[in-house]
Amino acid sequence: MLRLNEDLIIRIRAHGEQTYPHECCGALLGRDEETEREILDLLPLENRHGESPRNRFTISAGDFRRAEQVASERGLNLLGWYHSHPDHPALPSEFDRAHAWPTYSYVIVSVEQRKSGQVTSWRLESDRVRFTPERIEIAAHIRV
Amino acid sequence: MPVKVLIPTPLRPFAEKKDSIQFDARTVGEALDQLTGRFAELRKHLFADDGRLRNFVNVYVNDEDVRYLQKDQTPLKEGDIISIIPSIAGGSSTGFQPVRFP
Numbered sequence: 001m002l003r004l005n006e007d008l009i010i011r012i013r014a015h016g017e018q019t020y021p022h023e024c025c026g027a028l029l030g031r032d033e034e035t036e037r038e039i040l041d042l043l044p045l046e047n048r049h050g051e052s053p054r055n056r057f058t059i060s061a062g063d064f065r066r067a068e069q070v071a072s073e074r075g076l077n078l079l080g081w082y083h084s085h086p087d088h089p090a091l092p093s094e095f096d097r098a099h100a101w102p103t104y105s106y107v108i109v110s111v112e113q114r115k116s117g118q119v120t121s122w123r124l125e126s127d128r129v130r131f132t133p134e135r136i137e138i139a140a141h142i143r144v
Numbered sequence: 145m146p147v148k149v150l151i152p153t154p155l156r157p158f159a160e161k162k163d164s165i166q167f168d169a170r171t172v173g174e175a176l177d178q179l180t181g182r183f184a185e186l187r188k189h190l191f192a193d194d195g196r197l198r199n200f201v202n203v204y205v206n207d208e209d210v211r212y213l214q215k216d217q218t219p220l221k222e223g224d225i226i227s228i229i230p231s232i233a234g235g236s237s238t239g240f241q242p243v244r245f246p
Binding site: 023025049052055056057058059060061064065077078081083085086087088092093095096099100101102103104106126127128 | 152153154155156157158185188189200202209229230231232233234235236
């Protein structure tokens with residue numbers, strides 16, 4: 001299960017609407033507890049995919065390192081990534097699967113005609129064959 | 145040459161939760177072969193079916209990307225640190241993946 005407060009969901013949605021019709025992307029920072037994962041902060045990042053940002057996102061190695069550094073500075077762990085699907089459902093694509101890393105949470109927000117919709121989260125199975133949906137629990141307040 | 149390989153967080157569950165490991169290796173390719181030989185489950189996350197590094201896997205020797213050196217033939221010297229840095233990518237594309245709903 002993925003827990004995050006409503007403010008973070010609002011920020012993810014807003015980022016997706018802001019970058020529409022291009023995909024947005026960013027890092028999910030938080031802590032893993034025994035049975036659940038808590039996202040406590042976001043780090044919006046630039047989509048570095050120069051050729052096709054409308055249906056692709058890329059986070060560079062440099063931005064990856066920066067996300068790790070920011071997480072460390074904030075006393076958090078880098079737990080996953082979010083991105084938007086402009087005018088597509090919030091379901092992971094074959095491209096998402098082929099490029100995913102295990103253990104990360106992948107949050108996807110659908111943005112239809114600049115309006116954000118469904119928000120989902122996914123984890124790649126260890127055999128890389130498919131994603132498993134991760135239940136999202138929206139908390140009113142999570143103590144940092 | 146004794147070198148250290150840093151294991152990125154998403155791959156540590158497949159490497160006995162280690163964040164680094166030391167090997168004797170003469171080249172980057174040898175070091176990665178030893179890594180995947182020791183931890184077989186890492187191989188499918190680092191290498192494609194054709195045996196080449198997945199294009200979203202970046203390998204650095206100290207602060208240099210091996211793509212701009214000699215790739216897997218990049219020679220190593222004692223004390224070198226090999227970092228595996230993920231590139232994160234995805235996108236809506238066309239076609240959707242099978243998912244397992246519990």
